[in-house]
Amino acid sequence: MKSLLELAGKTFELSELEFNSISELILEKAGINLTQNKKPLIQARLIRRIKKLGMKSYRQYVKYVNDDRTQNELRIMIDLLTTNKTSFFREEEHFDFINKNILAQRDLKQKPLKVWSAGCSSGEEPYSLTMLLKEKYRYMAKEDFQMLATDISVEMVHRARLGVYAEETMESLPATYMHKYFTKVVTPESRTKYRVKDDLKQHVRVARLNLISEWPMKGPFDFILCKNVMIYFRHDLRDNLVHRYGKLLKPGGFLFIGLSESLSRNSGELNYVQPAIYCKPQ
Numbered sequence: 210m211k212s213l214l215e216l217a218g219k220t221f222e223l224s225e226l227e228f229n230s231i232s233e234l235i236l237e238k239a240g241i242n243l244t245q246n247k248k249p250l251i252q253a254r255l256i257r258r259i260k261k262l263g264m265k266s267y268r269q270y271v272k273y274v275n276d277d278r279t280q281n282e283l284r285i286m287i288d289l290l291t292t293n294k295t296s297f298f299r300e301e302e303h304f305d306f307i308n309k310n311i312l313a314q315r316d317l318k319q320k321p322l323k324v325w326s327a328g329c330s331s332g333e334e335p336y337s338l339t340m341l342l343k344e345k346y347r348y349m350a351k352e353d354f355q356m357l358a359t360d361i362s363v364e365m366v367h368r369a370r371l372g373v374y375a376e377e378t379m380e381s382l383p384a385t386y387m388h389k390y391f392t393k394v395v396t397p398e399s400r401t402k403y404r405v406k407d408d409l410k411q412h413v414r415v416a417r418l419n420l421i422s423e424w425p426m427k428g429p430f431d432f433i434l435c436k437n438v439m440i441y442f443r444h445d446l447r448d449n450l451v452h453r454y455g456k457l458l459k460p461g462g463f464l465f466i467g468l469s470e471s472l473s474r475n476s477g478e479l480n481y482v483q484p485a486i487y488c489k490p491q
């Protein structure tokens with residue numbers, strides 16, 4: 210006879226049918242392509258939620274997500290299934306490029322910069338760029354540089370808005386930046402954390418946005434960073450997104466994608482500049 214534990218384990222095995230319905234839902238709602246090799250990941254990430262809700266199977270959970278008119282559970286599910294890996298000054302080459310090729314001869318007073326970090330995760334990317342600009346233009350006013358930072362994940366949007374980071378997260382940041390742009394705080398649990406100073410934060414507007422839905426903003430942007438986001442999307446959705454980015458860029462504006470990504474030939478009118486950097490013709 211099977212033990213209770215074995216029976217419980219059996220109930221929580223993700224069947225092929227359940228995997229298909231979860232991956233179809235995530236593809237439809239977030240554009241994310243969960244391939245077969247992501248099965249253990251889905252299982253590991255959803256099991257705690259399912260148990261917390263007192264449910265007995267993934268099938269029951271998917272039905273619950275679909276029946277929830279508020280879409281709150283869908284948002285939770287998306288939060289659980291997105292990959293949010295990021296760090297300060299990730300893929301440094303891009304920051305070097307921006308420094309040398311975009312900021313070098315730019316007078317922000319005459320030509321304010323407008324940038325979009327699409328899929329910003331917990332905010333390290335938009336804050337890194339803002340620090341780079343602060344280093345270049347010490348007396349930069351709020352209207353000289355505007356950074357829009359968006360993500361689909363409610364939790365990541367909350368974290369990016371808060372701008373409070375654990376000590377481990379700060380390791381990729383030069384110490385001078387840490388002292389200049391962050392305030393040390395000690396949490397009630399006696400953990401040391403670092404909070405982004407208001408002087409930096411004032412340039413960054415964080416909002417929740419699903420990239421495969423309608424976009425409320427008009428642009429145009431000097432450059433758009435959509436790094437390590439489209440890598441999880443289906444090809445046609447990726448091409449469509451790149452086309453929409455192209456429309457929102459100023460002539461001569463740049464699109465940055467992750468270093469391990471590349472654009473397909475159907476990605477519209479953007480010209481290749483160097484790995485993972487594309488430019489809209491003037």
Ligand SMILES: C[S@@+](CC[C@H](N)C(=O)[O-])C[C@H]1O[C@@H](n2cnc3c(N)ncnc32)[C@H](O)[C@@H]1O
Nearest residue numbers: 239291294295328330361362419420436437438
């Ligand atoms: C791996 S992180 C990349 C963060 C940052 N751009 C970087 O390169 O370090 C990918 C982010 O894309 C977000 N994302 C995934 N699908 C999305 C969608 N449909 N709309 C908006 N953001 C999405 C995830 O929530 C996640 O925070």
